Amino acid sequence: MEPTAKIWMNGVLRDWDDATIHVSTHGLHYGTGVFEGIRCYDTEIGPAVFRHKDHIDRLYKSAELYYMPIPYTPEQIRQATLELIGKNGMRSCYIRPIAYRGYGTMGLFPLDAPVDVTIAVWEWGAYLGDEGTRNGIRAKVSSWRRISNDSLIPHAKASGQYLNSILAKIESHKAGYEEAILLDDHGFVCEGSGENIYAVRDGVIITPPQTAGILDGINRKAIIQIARDLGFEVVERDIARAELYLAEEVFLTGTAAELVPVREVDDHAVGTGKPGEITKAVQTAFHDALYGRTERYREWLDPVPVPSPVR
Numbered sequence: 001m002e003p004t005a006k007i008w009m010n011g012v013l014r015d016w017d018d019a020t021i022h023v024s025t026h027g028l029h030y031g032t033g034v035f036e037g038i039r040c041y042d043t044e045i046g047p048a049v050f051r052h053k054d055h056i057d058r059l060y061k062s063a064e065l066y067y068m069p070i071p072y073t074p075e076q077i078r079q080a081t082l083e084l085i086g087k088n089g090m091r092s093c094y095i096r097p098i099a100y101r102g103y104g105t106m107g108l109f110p111l112d113a114p115v116d117v118t119i120a121v122w123e124w125g126a127y128l129g130d131e132g133t134r135n136g137i138r139a140k141v142s143s144w145r146r147i148s149n150d151s152l153i154p155h156a157k158a159s160g161q162y163l164n165s166i167l168a169k170i171e172s173h174k175a176g177y178e179e180a181i182l183l184d185d186h187g188f189v190c191e192g193s194g195e196n197i198y199a200v201r202d203g204v205i206i207t208p209p210q211t212a213g214i215l216d217g218i219n220r221k222a223i224i225q226i227a228r229d230l231g232f233e234v235v236e237r238d239i240a241r242a243e244l245y246l247a248e249e250v251f252l253t254g255t256a257a258e259l260v261p262v263r264e265v266d267d268h269a270v271g272t273g274k275p276g277e278i279t280k281a282v283q284t285a286f287h288d289a290l291y292g293r294t295e296r297y298r299e300w301l302d303p304v305p306v307p308s309p310v311r
């Protein structure tokens with residue numbers, strides 16, 4: 001993680017090294033935080049944040065699900081983010097807003113603890129590597145099941161919930177794979193440790209439904225639309241584990257990873273063992289959307305205003 005000049009903390013711009021919090025912060029002890037992962041791209045129309053409002057909207061929904069009132073409006077967070085990118089002089093970056101229960105109370109009743117908000121931006125390349133984006137990754141079905149709807153809230157992007165993803169990620173890494181695929185509590189395919197998942201069967205793109213314990217990915221929405229616009233059929237339905245082995249193609253999407261083909265699952269080659277034609281077509285159209293090369297998806301971009309010159 002490369003430091004940038006400034007971080008936004010509760011409305012104040014702080015130097016990277018001064019952006020610190022107290023060790024008794026509630027969220028550090030109990031995982032009481034909600035966050036987003038967003039990307040800004042150097043697009044055809046200048047630096048622009050991809051589906052910015054959708055991410056901010058999900059941040060507020062995650063907060064509400066955990067009874068956490070964010071003491072800023074969504075528009076204030078949006079403006080603060082755009083300003084921060086401009087102030088740091090970045091043309092592309094990863095953006096991490098987080099709202100968390102701060103310093104003041106301990107114990108499991110959090111509602112008296114303050115809600116603090118920070119926004120950090122930094123340069124972050126392809127999460128699963130450029131080679132993975134091009135030629136596909138090897139994935140392993142994890143022995144850990146994705147958090148279920150009856151013990152946590154898969155729809156929330158909440159800090160503590162990520163211990164589940166982290167266990168799966170470590171397990172897959174130690175076993176020599178690039179990513180973990182988690183099943184839901186019924187044993188159906190759910191998602192990657194930080195990505196939504198899709199398989200192609202008989203030419204149809206299938207992806208687990210909202211009820212499978214997925215995070216409702218912003219890129220998932222974009223991919224479903226792009227794939228349909230390209231003329232592909234997309235069906236949201238439960239996917240059996242063996243269908244990943246039998247699929248012609250498998251791919252993952254997420255803000256950090258973008259669109260990554262999966263070339264092997266549990267040592268079974270997926271299709272030919274190379275990224276398939278449908279995956280490549282959707283990936284190309286998706287990248288075109290991210291970089292503002294397609295007129296019809298330009299509305300997904302939130303341009304970063306050029307910072308006014310310092311007088």
Ligand SMILES: Cc1ncc(COP(=O)(O)O)c(C=O)c1O
Binds near residue numbers: 165214217218256
């Ligand atoms: C657990 C999990 N699932 C899916 C995703 C994909 O979501 P998005 O496309 O909104 O980045 C992410 C990344 O945010 C994630 O952490």
